[in-house]
Amino acid sequence: MSVSEFAAHIGVSRVALSRVINERAGITPEMSMKISEALGQGQGDIWFKIQNDHDFWQASHARRKKVSPIRPKRKVAA
Secondary structure, three states: OOHHHHHHHHOOOHHHHHHHHOOOOOOOHHHHHHHHHHOOOOOOOHHHHHHHHHHHHHHHHOOOOOOOOOOOOOOOOO
């Protein structure tokens, strides 16, 4: 099945599906449900969970400035 045919079958544009396939866009919850339904995969959240795991892995391996923990202020006795 071509990308165009699958996109038409799930009700999205060929461009939207192509962007997901070519890793130029993430899988939204709606897209996840549509793909799962088309593939007969019961739970519609599997693709979204995979996307979420991928996004978290990317963020955890990116260079970023560390954030220090918040420390509670001491109460001043009256």
